[in-house]
Amino acid sequence: MASQVNGHSSGSDAHGGKSLREDLQQFLGGEALLHELDDLTKVNPVTLETVLRCLQARYAADMFYTSAGCTLVALNPFKPVPQLYSPALMGEYHAAPQPQKLRPHIFSVGEQTYRNVQSLIEPVNQSIIVSGESGAGKTWTSRCLMKFYAVVAASPTSLESHKIAERIEQRILNSNPVMEAFGNACTLRNNNSSRFGKFIQLQLNSAHQMTGAAVQTYLLEKTRVACQASSERNFHIFYQICKGASVDERLQWHLPEGASFSWLPNPERILEEDCFQVTREAMLHLGIDIPTQNNIFQVLAGLLHLGNIRFADSEDEAQPCQLMDNAKCSIRTSASLLQLPEDPLLETLQIRTIRAGRQQQVFRKPCSQAECDTRRDCLAKLVYARLFDWLVSVINSSICADLDSWTTFIGLLDVYGFESFPNNSLEQLCINYANEKLQQHFVAHYLRAQQEEYAVEGLDWSFVNYQDNQACLDLIEGSPISICSLINEECRLNRPSSAAQLQTRIESALAGSPRLGHNRLSQKPSFVVVHYAGPVQYHTAGLVEKNKDPVPPELTRLLQQSQDRLLKVLFPTDPEVKSQEEPSGQSRAPVLTVVSKFKASLEQLLQVLHSTTPHYIRCIKPNSQGQAHTFLQEEVLSQLEACGLVETIHISAAGFPIRIPHQNFVERYKLLRRLCARISPAPHSPFPDEGHSEWSPHTKAATLQPLLQDILHTLPALTQAAATLGDPAKATPAPVHCGRTKVFMTDSMLELLERGRAQVLEQCAYCIQRSWRRHRHRRQERQRRAATLIQAALRSWLARKHIQRMHAAATAIKRTWQNWRIRMAFLASKELDGVQEKHVFQVPLPSASLLRPQAQTSLLAAVIRLWPLGLVLANAAGGVHGFQRKLVVWACLQLPMGRPSSSMVQMAQEQAGVTSIRALPQGSVKFHCRKSPLPYADICPEPSPYSVTGFNQILLERHSLGHVVCHQEYPHLV
Numbered sequence: 001m002a003s004q005v006n007g008h009s010s011g012s013d014a015h016g017g018k019s020l021r022e023d024l025q026q027f028l029g030g031e032a033l034l035h036e037l038d039d040l041t042k043v044n045p046v047t048l049e050t051v052l053r054c055l056q057a058r059y060a061a062d063m064f065y066t067s068a069g070c071t072l073v074a075l076n077p078f079k080p081v082p083q084l085y086s087p088a089l090m091g092e093y094h095a096a097p098q099p100q101k102l103r104p105h106i107f108s109v110g111e112q113t114y115r116n117v118q119s120l121i122e123p124v125n126q127s128i129i130v131s132g133e134s135g136a137g138k139t140w141t142s143r144c145l146m147k148f149y150a151v152v153a154a155s156p157t158s159l160e161s162h163k164i165a166e167r168i169e170q171r172i173l174n175s176n177p178v179m180e181a182f183g184n185a186c187t188l189r190n191n192n193s194s195r196f197g198k199f200i201q202l203q204l205n206s207a208h209q210m211t212g213a214a215v216q217t218y219l220l221e222k223t224r225v226a227c228q229a230s231s232e233r234n235f236h237i238f239y240q241i242c243k244g245a246s247v248d249e250r251l252q253w254h255l256p257e258g259a260s261f262s263w264l265p266n267p268e269r270i271l272e273e274d275c276f277q278v279t280r281e282a283m284l285h286l287g288i289d290i291p292t293q294n295n296i297f298q299v300l301a302g303l304l305h306l307g308n309i310r311f312a313d314s315e316d317e318a319q320p321c322q323l324m325d326n327a328k329c330s331i332r333t334s335a336s337l338l339q340l341p342e343d344p345l346l347e348t349l350q351i352r353t354i355r356a357g358r359q360q361q362v363f364r365k366p367c368s369q370a371e372c373d374t375r376r377d378c379l380a381k382l383v384y385a386r387l388f389d390w391l392v393s394v395i396n397s398s399i400c401a402d403l404d405s406w407t408t409f410i411g412l413l414d415v416y417g418f419e420s421f422p423n424n425s426l427e428q429l430c431i432n433y434a435n436e437k438l439q440q441h442f443v444a445h446y447l448r449a450q451q452e453e454y455a456v457e458g459l460d461w462s463f464v465n466y467q468d469n470q471a472c473l474d475l476i477e478g479s480p481i482s483i484c485s486l487i488n489e490e491c492r493l494n495r496p497s498s499a500a501q502l503q504t505r506i507e508s509a510l511a512g513s514p515r516l517g518h519n520r521l522s523q524k525p526s527f528v529v530v531h532y533a534g535p536v537q538y539h540t541a542g543l544v545e546k547n548k549d550p551v552p553p554e555l556t557r558l559l560q561q562s563q564d565r566l567l568k569v570l571f572p573t574d575p576e577v578k579s580q581e582e583p584s585g586q587s588r589a590p591v592l593t594v595v596s597k598f599k600a601s602l603e604q605l606l607q608v609l610h611s612t613t614p615h616y617i618r619c620i621k622p623n624s625q626g627q628a629h630t631f632l633q634e635e636v637l638s639q640l641e642a643c644g645l646v647e648t649i650h651i652s653a654a655g656f657p658i659r660i661p662h663q664n665f666v667e668r669y670k671l672l673r674r675l676c677a678r679i680s681p682a683p684h685s686p687f688p689d690e691g692h693s694e695w696s697p698h699t700k701a702a703t704l705q706p707l708l709q710d711i712l713h714t715l716p717a718l719t720q721a722a723a724t725l726g727d728p729a730k731a732t733p734a735p736v737h738c739g740r741t742k743v744f745m746t747d748s749m750l751e752l753l754e755r756g757r758a759q760v761l762e763q764c765a766y767c768i769q770r771s772w773r774r775h776r777h778r779r780q781e782r783q784r785r786a787a788t789l790i791q792a793a794l795r796s797w798l799a800r801k802h803i804q805r806m807h808a809a810a811t812a813i814k815r816t817w818q819n820w821r822i823r824m825a826f827l828a829s830k831e832l833d834g835v836q837e838k839h840v841f842q843v844p845l846p847s848a849s850l851l852r853p854q855a856q857t858s859l860l861a862a863v864i865r866l867w868p869l870g871l872v873l874a875n876a877a878g879g880v881h882g883f884q885r886k887l888v889v890w891a892c893l894q895l896p897m898g899r900p901s902s903s904m905v906q907m908a909q910e911q912a913g914v915t916s917i918r919a920l921p922q923g924s925v926k927f928h929c930r931k932s933p934l935p936y937a938d939i940c941p942e943p944s945p946y947s948v949t950g951f952n953q954i955l956l957e958r959h960s961l962g963h964v965v966c967h968q969e970y971p972h973l974v
């Protein structure tokens with residue numbers, strides 16, 4: 001870096017060397033700080049030197065973007081810096097509350113532009129003008145901006161609309177590789193140089209989502225098809241088809257491997273742009289199907305073969321020039337690829353037809369060898385230019401949204417930068433003319449308008465001398481006499497004029513212009529124009545011819561005969577088109593020259609730019625070799641001068657770049673009075689409240705001034721607040737000037753106001769949030785109470801219901817239980833006590849029916865009286881056994897022996913079992929038997945594991961052993 005700085009000023013004298021060393025010392029000492037300055041307006045003093053140092057320091061620190069007031073300076077890194085354009089970074093700039101606070105970047109310009117569209121402040125439409133030398137990074141920048149908008153202006157709503165938006169964005173992005181393949185070429189200064197200018201209009205709908213785009217192109221360098229400077233190349237697409245075609249396609253397009261074409265110089269150079277597949281895929285996405293693509297490539301192959309056609313010089317002027325031997329095959333192949341008849345093709349190239357006289361008689365004149373070559377080149381240029389325009393229209397129809405589906409747009413202008421070569425011609429004149437126009441637009445927008453406005457608004461302002469290029473524009477395009485008008489006139493007169501004559505004409509007619517110069521040392525006829533970026537010498541040779549860009553009508557007619565589907569579209573046999581193509585020599589209508597067409601499209605472009613808010617990005621090339629980490633001061637210096645950057649910085653730093661009409665200012669910042677009201681009561685209060693913003697027209701004018709004053713009164717408070725927040729830059733009161741119709745301020749003041757506004761809005765939002773939360777809380781509380789009440793009522797109802805059901809069930813059980821007990825007791829007592837008589841006939845004694853009634857009665861009585869005794873005896877532990885026992889039983893029961901019923905009684909007795917016998921003192925016997933023959937006496941209503949089934953306690957009284965007391969007992973009662 002030191003050597004570069006040394007190299008910049010290599011003074012030989014001791015004093016010069018010393019000052020340079022000091023300078024260098026100072027520079028190097030301050031470098032650490034210098035690279036931190038991200039706005040060139042902060043460089044002090046603002047001179048080319050300091051600006052240059054700052055840029056160099058930043059470049060060394062890999063900081064490629066620097067603000068310069070209203071412009072962004074973009075240094076070409078000439079190396080991939082992926083993190084500089086990552087989607088994450090895009091998101092960061094998009095989400096930042098103040099993107100301009102972040103590091104300078106094209107995304108901050110992009111985001112600012114997008115926010116301007118969202119704010120709907122007039123003019124809503126925005127334009128970003130990307131300018132710079134060839135290879136400075138304009139196309140790269142435009143591409144990155146398009147990607148940025150594709151991300152930030154994508155539709156976040158429904159999945160369906162998101163998909164549509166994504167498809168549109170993809171198409172817009174796909175238009176880049178197609179346009180670059182057909183419109184870019186490798187030049188000495190840039191491997192991927194755009195050979196046309198373009199204005200891309202990104203269309204946004206009312207929700208600020210990208211719905212489409214439109215591309216307008218300017219001045220395609222079509223001469224490149226047939227003529228390339230040494231070490232340069234043709235358009236990329238020709239190399240792509242030659243390198244990327246498949247074997248079949250090669251056969252079809254007659255492009256054998258290793259074939260040489262004179263219009264395809266330097267094919268051995270391999271560039272990353274030579275990617276045929278990428279172009280094909282992008283074309284497919286844009287709706288250009290494979291057959292159409294093949295058709296396009298076939299036509300391009302036809303042009304390549306056309307370029308190989310060579311003519312031999314003819315000795316005899318009356319005879320047409322003959323084809324060279326090796327060109328015969330080329331013309332056949334070319335004719336077949338272009339689907340043109342071979343002989344008429346050859347004839348059209350060899351022979352000129354002239355219509356003359358009143359009857360428009362046709363004369364045929366053989367062309368010289370040079371003329372044949374010119375006609376061949378013209379044919380190729382004509383086809384290629386039409387093909388390019390057609391492609392642009394196809395791209396537009398694919399990406400352009402319906403007129404009613406978009407409301408605003410962001411325009412991206414990528415134009416060729418200022419050009420100055422040793423040999424400049426009409427192309428450079430047009431390019432530099434466009435740059436002058438854009439510079440004027442810039443000057444008008446930022447510099448002149450700013451200063452003039454200060455004067456009109458009555459502001460005290462010391463004017464800066466800026467370079468007004470109006471004089472230069474007058475020289476090029478002025479009326480009635482200018483360079484353009486003179487060249488056009490030469491074309492209209494259609495007279496043979498030499499280059500020297502044109503030079504003399506220009507010099508004599510425009511002698512008074514301060515911007516016209518003359519290079520006395522020049523060998524060739526030329527004139528010099530002193531552009532804002534420096535003097536450029538234009539050679540007059542061939543200027544008029546280039547301006548005419550003559551297309552012999554027979555060439556168009558020939559192409560109209562083609563059977564090729566694409567050429568039929570490009571060259572329709574439409575009479576309207578025909579009349580445009582063939583202006584008759586006698587017509588007084590203005591001739592459509594290159595300059596006049598370019599001027600018209602430029603004016604159209606400037607009209608669009610004037611209706612938008614412009615943003616500028618100046619791309620700077622740190623070195624012409626395209627090397628990373630190399631900052632050549634001299635080269636950068638000339639570019640800084642060429643783009644008028646230093647003046648911009650100077651004025652932007654000293655002036656008031658922000659101008660807001662009173663009405664807009666009041667509308668936007670009237671809520672700042674709330675801040676003031678909190679600090680101190682406002683001095684004026686005859687204005688309506690914010691809630692009543694619809695003032696009547698007469699009150700409006702009357703209230704505007706006091707309102708304005710009120711707002712301005714809040715500024716000290718705002719500045720103070722900034723100071724307490726520890727922002728010293730904002731603490732010093734930034735100048736605000738109230739003009740007659742507008743308020744003027746600096747960026748920092750605007751920032752302060754915006755911050756205050758955001759603060760008030762934030763407080764309002766808090767207030768609304770608080771009220772809403774309170775309201776919501778109250779409502780929730782009410783709802784909660786109501787819910788509790790409902791729950792309690794329901795629960796008590798349910799409990800009551802349950803209890804009622806349980807109660808009813810318990811009552812029913814109790815009743816049933818009581819009834820059962822009563823019934824059981826009744827049945828038992830009936831069985832034991834007084835029922836013997838009544839039920840005697842019901843005792844199910846077997847063979848009872850066989851006994852006599854008396855016998856039956858006595859038997860029953862005996863059973864009842866004596867069975868316990870029988871039981872006792874039968875079950876006695878010792879003593880009576882077998883037959884003896886039976887006899888005892890029979891005797892006790894007085895049963896007749898051998899009767900079947902006796903065994904049954906025995907059975908019953910055996911089953912019954914006696915559990916205990918106790919002799920009571922009075923001589924009675926008390927015993928318990930396990931089971932009685934009574935059906936109800938042993939029924940336990942409550943069976944439980946602990947309960948013993950009812951058993952009978954039998955007491956045999958001594959005094960009446962025959963009287964038996966039998967009652968039921970329950971364990972729990974014992």
Ligand SMILES: Nc1ncnc2c1ncn2[C@@H]1O[C@H](COP(=O)(O)OP(=O)(O)OP(=O)(O)O)[C@@H](O)[C@H]1O
Nearest residue numbers: 076078079134135136137138139140190192193194
């Ligand atoms: N930001 C960047 N990061 C990395 N490389 C870049 C950047 N900008 C530009 N370049 C490199 O510089 C080259 C030239 O850039 P670009 O084609 O955008 O220049 P240009 O100004 O459009 O030139 P022309 O006017 O000739 O079309 C690119 O091919 C790329 O290699």
